[in-house]
Amino acid sequence: xxxxxxLRQAIQSALEQLAASGRLPTDALHAVFTVExxxxxxxxxxxxxxxxxxxxxAKKPPREIATLIQSILQTEPLIExxxxxxxxxxxxxxxxxxxxQVVADIELAGAAFGRALAGSGERVLLEFVSANPTGPLLxxxxxxxxxxxxxxxxxxxxxxxVTREYYINDFGNQVRLLAxxxxxxxxxxxxxxxxxxxxxxxxxxxxxxxxxPHALEDDAPEGLLSRFCISRMLEGVPGSEELLGIRNTxxxxxxxxxxxxxxxxxxxxxxxxxxxxxxxxKGCLVDLDDxxxxxxxxxxxxxxxxxxxxxxxKTFTYFASDIAYHADKVGRGYDRLINVLxxxxxxxxxxxxxxxxxxxxxxxxxxxxxxxxVSLLRDGQPVKMGKRxxxxxxxxxxxxxIDAAAGRKxxxxxxxRYYYLSRRNESxxxxxxxxxxxxxxxxxxxxxxxxxxxxxxxLRRAETVFGLHVPRLTPQLAARLVHPDELAMLQQLGSFxxxxxxxxxxxxxxxxxxxLQELSQQFQSYFTRLKVEHDAILxxxxxxxxxxxxxxxxxxxTLARLAWVNAIRTVYAAGLGLLGISAPQRMDRxxxxxxxxxxxxxxxxPAS
RNA sequence: GCGCCCGUAGCUCAGUUGGAUAGAGCAGCGGCCUUCUAAGCCGCUGGUCGUGCGUUCGAGUCGCACCGGGCGUGCCA
Numbered sequence: 001x002x003x004x005x006x007l008r009q010a011i012q013s014a015l016e017q018l019a020a021s022g023r024l025p026t027d028a029l030h031a032v033f034t035v036e037x038x039x040x041x042x043x044x045x046x047x048x049x050x051x052x053x054x055x056x057x058a059k060k061p062p063r064e065i066a067t068l069i070q071s072i073l074q075t076e077p078l079i080e081x082x083x084x085x086x087x088x089x090x091x092x093x094x095x096x097x098x099x100x101q102v103v104a105d106i107e108l109a110g111a112a113f114g115r116a117l118a119g120s121g122e123r124v125l126l127e128f129v130s131a132n133p134t135g136p137l138l139x140x141x142x143x144x145x146x147x148x149x150x151x152x153x154x155x156x157x158x159x160x161x162v163t164r165e166y167y168i169n170d171f172g173n174q175v176r177l178l179a180x181x182x183x184x185x186x187x188x189x190x191x192x193x194x195x196x197x198x199x200x201x202x203x204x205x206x207x208x209x210x211x212x213p214h215a216l217e218d219d220a221p222e223g224l225l226s227r228f229c230i231s232r233m234l235e236g237v238p239g240s241e242e243l244l245g246i247r248n249t250x251x252x253x254x255x256x257x258x259x260x261x262x263x264x265x266x267x268x269x270x271x272x273x274x275x276x277x278x279x280x281x282k283g284c285l286v287d288l289d290d291x292x293x294x295x296x297x298x299x300x301x302x303x304x305x306x307x308x309x310x311x312x313x314k315t316f317t318y319f320a321s322d323i324a325y326h327a328d329k330v331g332r333g334y335d336r337l338i339n340v341l342x343x344x345x346x347x348x349x350x351x352x353x354x355x356x357x358x359x360x361x362x363x364x365x366x367x368x369x370x371x372x373x374v375s376l377l378r379d380g381q382p383v384k385m386g387k388r389x390x391x392x393x394x395x396x397x398x399x400x401x402i403d404a405a406a407g408r409k410x411x412x413x414x415x416x417r418y419y420y421l422s423r424r425n426e427s428x429x430x431x432x433x434x435x436x437x438x439x440x441x442x443x444x445x446x447x448x449x450x451x452x453x454x455x456x457x458x459l460r461r462a463e464t465v466f467g468l469h470v471p472r473l474t475p476q477l478a479a480r481l482v483h484p485d486e487l488a489m490l491q492q493l494g495s496f497x498x499x500x501x502x503x504x505x506x507x508x509x510x511x512x513x514x515x516l517q518e519l520s521q522q523f524q525s526y527f528t529r530l531k532v533e534h535d536a537i538l539x540x541x542x543x544x545x546x547x548x549x550x551x552x553x554x555x556x557x558t559l560a561r562l563a564w565v566n567a568i569r570t571v572y573a574a575g576l577g578l579l580g581i582s583a584p585q586r587m588d589r590x591x592x593x594x595x596x597x598x599x600x601x602x603x604x605x606p607a608s
Numbered sequence: 609g610c611g612c613c614c615g616u617a618g619c620u621c622a623g624u625u626g627g628a629u630a631g632a633g634c635a636g637c638g639g640c641c642u643u644c645u646a647a648g649c650c651g652c653u654g655g656u657c658g659u660g661c662g663u664u665c666g667a668g669u670c671g672c673a674c675c676g677g678g679c680g681u682g683c684c685a
Contacts, residue, residue: 307683528649
């Protein structure tokens, strides 16, 4: 348990005592208050506003309530001092032992530290990405993929059972247009009106000519040619650098789906008609005068009728499929349905909600997580990107370049994940493609990973050079952990479970990222300071070069710090795991760029 | 017109169900490597939190109005 939770419990029991003795009203027990680390160091380790939030209900001035609570808290063995400040804040100083407890929790839980107990959660269907398989995944799709997966990971950490699902729009007009564009390309003709003209269409066409030429003879809308096109878009064209396939692109980002759900199958199995029959039964279908069929949501759900079948009497809109699809989701018995959509779809949410309600699913368990769109720039200029235009920027185009700059496969995926997860989903993003590709060793994601690698390096060196394994933090060793920075970091580690829960509850994986950023900063600052102060964790050569150095060596302090380092490393790795960012055990110093020392010469060189 | 999202340092963004003197990264300037990884550390510079009212002990945070930007308001997906 972190110190925040310990203090929270102490306050709660203090309130119980005060209520029992009649010094506070009984509703004080339900007080809502914060326990937080104050920004100013002289405000102690923790501060709470409990006296202020109670003032109204207790009909007493905040400082008077604060005095009551103070007198009880001061008897707590782990509390050193309690001050009353300002309008009624309680500032609390803790004894070092209060901070040490979290290490035992981390030792016990290991990589599972921060996760909530299993079994307490819900069965969640998380639908995300679901990009049309009529083109490769673009950099803008990356936000959906990475945000959705981040939400999934953090929900899982809180005990929910998450099923990740990708809805494949393999039916209808866009698929037909892709197939026709491929057919045209195979014949050396330009794409049809509204068709696809990007380079990948040619690659698709070449593959089909080489491996399935008979498909070109099939003119049916959902026929062989469409099927081949979709499967190649999903699985990739073997040997092609440009058409890796959506599934492989996602895998390279560390994103895996449990289900790939076909829209076409809904039609093939009559699920669309079946779900419409249910709606007809409920009386929420409307036959329009021109022959079209529309859905009318319950009062207050949506503002107009939405067409399901066009006025030709036979062509279904995408909404028809979505009704059937969501009816199916409801039927599969999940506790919660979550859809991740770009903000450009938000006008669609009301009708979807209206339809789901008709299938008897509780409204407050259906969530649509909207993220704001990514607008692309190239050197500061807006880039217009459409699947029918030529200038597509794929995910690989960006990640490959970062891989190359960092000299490591996967660096680009880590960098992209960091980039998208470092913003709230409501925050619009302007992504300059040239800047993104140039992200080099200054990339903030490497800062995080470097911190982890450093921790690993300490533990590795302890073993290989000194034969020291990470010990359990016994009380004897804990007594050697008193450096204020060490205690502050333990405080930070203790808040991790709370951060994870907040991130899950608010569907805000970026909170984990900012937590780690702060942890990294604390550690790397501490690490350098010890070096300067000649108080390194492991014995240094200035010590070991002397005869009988071991007599001067504070072995317990080293051991205590190893336990401490290992606790940080554990939380670090857990946090990176929640972000889907890799946690390298080693990051060797990159070679110094050549020619750096020559730069002055140019300035000093006499003009010739 | 109406609906949703956003507006915080030069740039990119955090800001814990309203808390004390609003933070970080990048960029800029100045320092720190014979010793556990310098992909690092320390310091400095940088703010009318879009504007104005209101709610209260207290507002970047909540309410209203306005300004500015994005998206939506398709029988496209």
